Amino acid sequence: MFEIINKKILNPTVTMMDVYAPDIAKKAQPGQFIILRAAPDGERIPLTVAGYDREKGTVKIIFQIVGASTFILNQLNEGDCISDFAGPLGVPTKTDGLKKVCVVGGGVGCAIALPVAQKLYDSGCEVHSIVGFRTKDLVILENEFKACSKKLYIMTDDGSYGEKGVVTSPLKSLLDSGEKYDEVIAIGPLVMMKFVTLTTKPYNIKTTVSMNPIMIDGTGMCGGCRLTVGGKTKFACVDGPDFDGFEVDFDEAIKKGSMYSREQKHAYDNACNLFKKEAD
């Protein structure tokens, strides 16, 4: 069992937890993920590592409440235990040798982008960060990004905080103004990552994206997370989750992402009703 050492509500739909899992904390690298089951008989949920404390033996996860399983996970509090927690899985984000990088995060994807930005900063790389959210209430990790970024742009869809607009507009301005990045690393919703690659493509700047498809085991066994990358089938769990953004078939991935939307809505309603009943 894996104890929740610390829990923090980052915004109404996003929660952070530090989970005691010393074997994983010792090994985890930015870009890798863990798979958890909140309770026995629950679903296996893949979550990208949002940080780790090797000394305290904790792994940080940040998740958005999107369905039944994340709803149930969010019911757990400090001192409670997560029944299964396995990892670290996937290939770490490659940061070696990078001198200047633009990190682009969208929504809860910022939680995954942050440790990458921090690792780059710690290795002496110049980091420019662009983070986007729907609205002011959903903004997370602003101070953390500030601490590791030479330039930081905060965007909101409705203009309630930072600048109004999407992440690709400051990205395009930076590129137009002659910023020469070794790499752009984008982590967020599929549509955002697709548009980041469309923005960087004309400048031919290497763009890495982090794919987070539906998966079960996370070790290559089920093949449920397969994607088309450069015309070839890849498994996000073992070949990724990072891929060359210019090669990813985003349209296919977007269609695949909605495969269980109907079933998930049903499960979410059931889970919510269950807790409502318990509360009554």
Next chain:
Amino acid sequence: MPDMSVKRNAMPLLNIEKRKTTYEEVALGYSEQDALSEASRCLNCKNMPCVKGCPVNIRIPDFISEIKNKNYEKAYDIIADASLLPAVCARVCPQESQCESKCVRSIKSESVAIGRLERFVSDLHIKNAESPSPAPSNGHKVAVIGSGPSGLTCAGALAKKGYKVTVFEALHTAGGVLVYGIPEFRLPKEIVNKEIDNLKKMGVEIRTNVIIGKTFTIDELMSEHGYEAVYVASGAGLPNFMNIEGENLNGVYSANEFLTRINLMKAYMPESSTPIMRPNKTVVVGGGNVAMDAARCAKRLGSEVYVVYRRTEKELPARREEAEHAVEEGIIFNYLTSPVKITSNENGYVNGVVCQKMELSQPDESGRARPVPIEGSEFTIEADCVIMAIGTSPNPLIRSTTPGLETNKKGGIITDERTATSKDGVFAGGDAVTGSATVILAMGAGKEAAYAIDKYIAEKQGE
């Protein structure tokens, strides 16, 4: 005098209508009367051809003789001498191509139903037996990677000799293919759990949620965690695809994913939180046991099911009984048929499989007739779900993180005939070595490895 009746005693089966909707076990098992009657068909041949057909050499005529004498526990002991998981093997071994194919009775009539007798004895034992207790410790630590049939067999055999064994399992439940792959209606999980509980009572530690190659490497197990030897039984976890157009559409599953959702994640239970499609019409590609399992699970989800296989019924690699049960349950087989393309609607969901007819030509390197496409024979099967059950390859997680471990071009770990790998102290067996094969072969390798590891550690002690 042996009973010379031509027909073997029939296996009592669950009602067909019930089989289409429930996951209850289909083959119900012999009654004592059935077992005694079947046992009396055995001629007790002196040269025991059946034993040569068994990959773990169970002394078959001996255990059948004990059944004749109603010494059922003695019969069990004879089986257990050679096989660690008798109740499992009795259900999943392809007996018709192993022990039963060598039975002298099969020349003139049906062979003795050895598998059914094995099951009768093992089920009785599970019901009545006392729990095992740990053997006195010999102070040596061995790690086993993977808790499937091969790993469990090796762990059990080593525990009997007094080794402190830890089994590492990547998933949250132990059992490997026995729990994620083989469905409840063919192998009730209660039986697998019982076998695993027994191992725990023998002192075997099972650590779930540990991915060797990620959480720990093999080198770390040996240098930091004090394991003197490691047995790699990580299976052939990586599903193969055909690399045809449309394979990544919504509604296309690997058999591994489909079966894992249903079996391990219990998507078949209405209260489960695991999403699964409830297809109307499913095409299963392949003709092995996994294809049969996937087809029969899809049937139980309420789907019409078509199996497409590129050779004929004669070459079908599935256990005969599984194919028969599938036909009984209304699954339609399209032989000499191979998919060329999967089509979709505008939302990216599968709506059909374009197939072509095949004909058999000269045997290929596997010795089986090679299927070749018939030009212009394309036709479409409408379907909203496609399940690829065309085999698996060894998982790369261990080979890519273990320097000095040699593998072949298919990714299988290279071993000598005694399961030793190119790396000192590391042994390997089962599907991780051979690619997808059977439970019994994996068990045989686990047994062999336990023997080799015991010898290796003893020799090291002597140095």
